[in-house]
Every structure is written in C-alpha cells, then in structure tokens.
Amino acid sequence: MKDWEILEKVSQGDEKALEYLYKKHYKMMTRLVINNNGTEDEAKDIYQEALVAFWQKAIAGNLVLTSKISTYLYSVCLNLWRKELDRKGKFAESDKEEFTFQEFEKKERIRIIHECIEELGDTCRNILTYHYFDGMSMTDIAKKLNLANTDTAKTKKYKCKKKLDLLIKRKYSSSDFLD
Known part of the structure; x- marks a missing residue:
C-alpha cells in the first residue's frame, strides 16, 4: 500500500490499515527506543502512542503529511521518547544536542x-x-x-x-x- 492509500483508509476509520502500518514500521520505530536506553516494552508503548496520535489526527482531518508516513511516525516517536527520557532524568543536556534525527x-x-x-x-x-x-x-x-x-x-x-x-x-x- 502507498502512503496516500494508508492515510486515506486510516482517515476513514479502517483499523486494518492502521494494523498494516503498525506491522510495517514496528521494527524501525521500536529500534529507535531500544537503541537509546529503552526497553522493548517502552519501545512498544512509545510506538503505540505515536500511532494513536497519527490515528486521531487522521480521523479529525488534521493530518497533512509533508513527508513519508514512516518519517512522520519516526519524528513523533523520537519526540515522545525524548520527553520520556527527560521525565526519567536519563537524558543529560549534553546528550540532547547530539541526539538528533539525522544523527x-x-x-x-x-x-x-x-x-x-x-x-x-x-x-x-x-x-x-x-x-x-x-x-x-x-x-x-x-x-x-x-x-x-x-x-x-x-x-x-x-x-x-x-x-x-x-x-x-x-x-x-x-x-x-x-x-
């Protein structure tokens, strides 16, 4: 399925499209958290949170993609994980500068x-x-x-x-x- 097809189906409430999206990017999204001081359970939680945010915006018609869905989800996961690390105190100020999407x-x-x-x-x-x-x-x-x-x-x-x-x-x- 192409990104525009996925977005269209998700915005119409198609849960199978969301499940497809979940499986398609699971490995990449969870690897982000696991490789940056997270557990597999934390990775799953962060990815599910990102998908819920994606789902809610798509259903509300507020989602305008300017990139691939994978890039959008990755950015959401990255931001959620940064917040979680800040909350836990595991993310030193010096690390924040180095921990970028591009890096x-x-x-x-x-x-x-x-x-x-x-x-x-x-x-x-x-x-x-x-x-x-x-x-x-x-x-x-x-x-x-x-x-x-x-x-x-x-x-x-x-x-x-x-x-x-x-x-x-x-x-x-x-x-x-x-x-």
Whole structure:
C-alpha cells in the first residue's frame, strides 16, 4: 500500500490499515527506543502512542503529511521518547544536542551496512571496509590484498558494492533507511 492509500483508509476509520502500518514500521520505530536506553516494552508503548496520535489526527482531518508516513511516525516517536527520557532524568543536556534525527539516521544506516558487509566474503568485506571506512586508496588496497593492480581492485570493489546493494535491498525495506 502507498502512503496516500494508508492515510486515506486510516482517515476513514479502517483499523486494518492502521494494523498494516503498525506491522510495517514496528521494527524501525521500536529500534529507535531500544537503541537509546529503552526497553522493548517502552519501545512498544512509545510506538503505540505515536500511532494513536497519527490515528486521531487522521480521523479529525488534521493530518497533512509533508513527508513519508514512516518519517512522520519516526519524528513523533523520537519526540515522545525524548520527553520520556527527560521525565526519567536519563537524558543529560549534553546528550540532547547530539541526539538528533539525522544523527540516529546516519548511525542506523552505518549499522545496517556493517551488518551486511559482514555477510559478504572476506575479499569483499576487506575491500569495502578498507575503502569506505578506512579511507584507503585503491592502489593501497591492491597492494595490501595482493591483487594484480589498481584496476583489478577497482573492478572487485565495484562488484562487491553491487553485491552489498543487492543484499541490503533484499534484507531491508527503504523505510529502514528512512528516506
């Protein structure tokens, strides 16, 4: 279902559309809380609160989406979790500045990429890690891995990146990347 279809159905009171929405984004929304000092129960509560807010605004006709539903729900969950952490006193002032939507999104993307790189073979894992995370040149990578030359390293990097892209697309939906 497309976002506009979901919004239309939810605004008409379709509980199945809301249930679909709940299941579709459950993993991403609960991961936000769990990865930031929360428990699974707290994560479920925060996500349910966000969905109730979404539901109420949609039913009232007050919901105007300027982004994807996943981005909207994520922002609501983020704000609710910040408030909860403030209430519990777990969220120091210095952390507030660092705990932004963009920071979390970046960390989450890197975590997913690292997870998928680990599933690749040794050569691909090494080439991609050396190049993208260690900043090594293709010449240095070719020498380090005993490859014939820089062009061989570039070709292998290209093929490995394609494998990584396919693996990520197979394992994760675009909403896991919040784009």
